[in-house]
Amino acid sequence: MRTLRLEAEAIAGLAERLGEDFDHTVSLVLQHGESGGRLVFTGIGKSADVARKTVATLNSTGTPAAFLHAADALHGDLGMVGQEDVVIAVSKSGATAELVQLLPLLQARQIALVAMVGRTDSPVAKAALHTLDVGVEQEACPHDLAPTTSSAAQLAMGDALAMALMEARGFSSEDFARHHPGGSLGRRLLLRLGDLVDDISRVTIAPDCGLRDVVPAVSSGRVGAVAVLDGAEQLLGIVTDGDLRRALERDPAEWASLQAEAVMNRAPHCLDQDTLAADALERIEMERISQIVVTEADGRFLGFVHLHQLMDAGIR
Numbered sequence: 031m032r033t034l035r036l037e038a039e040a041i042a043g044l045a046e047r048l049g050e051d052f053d054h055t056v057s058l059v060l061q062h063g064e065s066g067g068r069l070v071f072t073g074i075g076k077s078a079d080v081a082r083k084t085v086a087t088l089n090s091t092g093t094p095a096a097f098l099h100a101a102d103a104l105h106g107d108l109g110m111v112g113q114e115d116v117v118i119a120v121s122k123s124g125a126t127a128e129l130v131q132l133l134p135l136l137q138a139r140q141i142a143l144v145a146m147v148g149r150t151d152s153p154v155a156k157a158a159l160h161t162l163d164v165g166v167e168q169e170a171c172p173h174d175l176a177p178t179t180s181s182a183a184q185l186a187m188g189d190a191l192a193m194a195l196m197e198a199r200g201f202s203s204e205d206f207a208r209h210h211p212g213g214s215l216g217r218r219l220l221l222r223l224g225d226l227v228d229d230i231s232r233v234t235i236a237p238d239c240g241l242r243d244v245v246p247a248v249s250s251g252r253v254g255a256v257a258v259l260d261g262a263e264q265l266l267g268i269v270t271d272g273d274l275r276r277a278l279e280r281d282p283a284e285w286a287s288l289q290a291e292a293v294m295n296r297a298p299h300c301l302d303q304d305t306l307a308a309d310a311l312e313r314i315e316m317e318r319i320s321q322i323v324v325t326e327a328d329g330r331f332l333g334f335v336h337l338h339q340l341m342d343a344g345i346r
Contacts, residue, residue: 033170037182040166044186051160055144056194058160059093059116062142067114069095072103074128076177077120077184084120084188091192092201100128108132111141118144118162120188122180124152133157146187148180162187221343223310223324224303227333234259234331237266237291241277244269244290253321253334258294265331267294268323298323303332311340 059069069088071081081097088095098107100119111117117136119129124147133153136143145158148165155161164187170178233251235244237258247256248269255270269290277293278285300323301310310322314337324332 033178036168036170037179040179040183041186043166044164044183044190047163048190052162052191052194055118055160055162055191056198058142058144059195060198062114062116063094065114067112067116069093070098070111070115070117071095071120071188072098072100072117072129072132073120074100074126076181077122077126080181080184080188081118081120083185084192087189087192088195091196092199093192093195100126100132103132103135104128108135111136111139113139113141116142116144118146119154119158120146120184121152121154122148122164122177122184124149124154126154129154146184148183162191221307221345222303223301223305223307223322223335224332226307226335226339226343227303227324229333231335232331232333233257235269235290236260237289237294239290241274241285241288241293244293245274248274251334253336255321255334256290257323257331257334258290259331263330265298265300265323265325265329266291267296268298269294270320300325302327307335307340307343308345310335311337311345314340 063069069085071085072078073081078097078099085095085097096110098110098117103111119132121129124145130153133143137157143158144160144162145152145155146162146164147155148163149155150161150163150165164180164183166179166183169176169180231251231253233247233253233255234257235247237260239247244256248254248271255268257268258266260266273293273295277288280288299313299317299319301313303324303326314320314322319337321334321336324335326332
């Protein structure tokens with residue numbers, strides 16, 4: 031409890047320190063980004079771990095970012111930093127030896143530097159254009175040594191910066207999905223009904239077809255339904271497994287004369303092919319049905335999508 035309380039208090043305290051430097055940092059990154067610049071994070075030890083995580087968050091939310099280990103920067107990797115890049119140095123003390131050695135090298139190349147440090151009077155902070163204050167009163171470590179509260183504060187500040195840049199860029203949920211195409215989140219935000227319709231599910235019959243033809247048609251599509259179309263290929267309704275069962279509850283003497291138009295559902299649930307598959311799944315579950323009719327933009331029948339297809343698509 032003590033650890034969680036200290037870290038929560040430290041993160042809450044950051045909000046009171048977000049001021050002009052934070053706003054100027056956002057503007058600086060956006061300005062350099064217009065010229066192709068990236069946001070390069072650097073640090074040592076636990077601060078380096080925080081930097082790596084923040085870089086991952088930035089890249090996934092639309093801000094090009096890279097990680098540069100401060101020690102590696104002193105041995106050749108500083109070449110990865112371009113003139114238009116913005117460097118953010120992460121350090122609890124702001125006096126980490128490797129970072130201090132980097133300062134004159136960055137200044138000589140006129141690289142924009144932002145400090146994310148726990149001491150605003152530190153060498154790194156003094157050399158930076160802007161300072162993001164992530165200072166904490168004490169670590170959660172019983173000996174006040176291991177970076178715990180300070181790491182949590184750094185992570186929170188990195189997230190705040192990433193979200194501010196995300197909003198400033200107008201980064202949408204669709205953009206987010208394009209950055210995560212392989213996971214369930216990407217499929218949920220990108221996959222549409224038209225992507226799931228196949229030729230097998232496009233089973234149709236005429237309204238005057240008898241039950242002898244309707245029954246195998248319902249089975250052949252493997253979606254438990256068949257579409258009833260008129261001569262102009264317009265959807266009149268659908269016949270489902272349930273409709274057939276209800277038809278067979280009638281007088282057996284009527285079975286031979288029953289036609290598709292007499293047993294079909296004239297108001298089936300239809301969705302446009304551009305509807306997100308995730309939205310279709312919610313609709314199917316809400317209506318407690320097994321399949322949805324998929325139509326083209328002009329309303330013409332395209333095919334069926336079954337509940338099982340949506341579940342198999344991995345959008346949850």
